[in-house]
Amino acid sequence: xxxxxxxxxxxxxxxxxxxxxxxxxxxxxxxxxxxxxxxxxxxxxxxxxxxxxxxxxxxxxxxxxxxxxxxxxxxxxxxxxxxxxxxxxxxxxxxxxxxxxxxxxxxxxxxxxxx
Amino acid sequence: xxxxxxxxxxxxxxxxxxxxxxxxxxxxxxxxxxxxxxxxxxxxxxxxxxxxxxxxxxxxxxxxxxxxxxxxxxxxxxxxxxxxxxxxxxxxxxxxxxxxxxxxxxxxxxxxxx
Numbered sequence: 592x593x594x595x596x597x598x599x600x601x602x603x604x605x606x607x608x609x610x611x612x613x614x615x616x617x618x619x620x621x622x623x624x625x626x627x628x629x630x631x632x633x634x635x636x637x638x639x640x641x642x643x644x645x646x647x648x649x650x651x652x653x654x655x656x657x658x659x660x661x662x663x664x665x666x667x668x669x670x671x672x673x674x675x676x677x678x679x680x681x682x683x684x685x686x687x688x689x690x691x692x693x694x695x696x697x698x699x700x701x702x703x704x705x706x
Numbered sequence: 707x708x709x710x711x712x713x714x715x716x717x718x719x720x721x722x723x724x725x726x727x728x729x730x731x732x733x734x735x736x737x738x739x740x741x742x743x744x745x746x747x748x749x750x751x752x753x754x755x756x757x758x759x760x761x762x763x764x765x766x767x768x769x770x771x772x773x774x775x776x777x778x779x780x781x782x783x784x785x786x787x788x789x790x791x792x793x794x795x796x797x798x799x800x801x802x803x804x805x806x807x808x809x810x811x812x813x814x815x816x817x818x819x820x
Contacts, residue, residue: 622806633710633795633810634750641806649807681749687805693738693757695799695808699749 593617597682597698604672604705612667612701614682620696622685623665627651627678628700634681640665672705679703708733708804712796712811719786719818727781727814729770729796737798739763739772739779740808744793753781753794786818 598613616623624639626649636649638657646657654676656668665684669676679702685695713728731737741753741763754763759774768783779796796811 624806624808626808626810631812633812634797634808635810636807639806683808685806693755693799693805695740695752697750 595682595684595696595698597680597701599701600699601702602704604669604703606672606674606705608672610669610672612669612680612682612703614665614667614698615663616665616684616696617663618684618686618696619662620684620686620694621662622687623659624649624683624685625655625657625665625667626681626683627676628681629678637667637680669703674705677703677705708737708798708800708809710796710798710809710811712794712814715813716815716817719816721788721818721820722785723818725781725783725786725790725816727794727796727816729779729781729811731777731779731796731798733777733798733800733809735800736774737800739770740797740799741768741770741779741781742795742797742810744795744813746792750795786816788818788820791816791818 595616625637626634628634640646640659682698709732738757740755742750743753754765756763756772762771770781793813797808
């Protein structure tokens, strides 16, 4: 099992450029989410999805778009990159099972620098 | 809204010292609580979790007990090693319609010296 795969691992963008961060999971998890990690602020939720075709905003959604056309994929699009979006981005997938079982799996992250 | 507060870092200890990292939370209902660890240059790994009051999560010598009366989930280890040097995050999942979302504390940097 690959788990949660994020690409690319590193990216440098110029201000105003657009790009898509890819996230794929092979565990058939129903939930997927995107976080950004900034020093001293922990991880903050950008967008999440409770299933194919259903997405919602998290704590810091401005400047980012998502869609979920399949269970496996949850790409994050930066529409017009800004230096404030320099961060490390993590994708996660999760499940809930009857009886209270929980599981979250994180990808290895994408380090994005906007100059 | 939901929130998690961790003790200020960084924390610096000598090998074999006792570790406590405090974590308190605010949430409606009955959240599940987690500790994640991030080693340098890597992603997040689940360290331990607890899903209901008085549950104790444990893994690799680390322990944390879900205390509903004090809304806390403090992380402890009796004897730390150099290899425990990492960033530790406390997190909660509120459940219900929020199963897919985690709320994180700001993280605590732990450095253990030989």
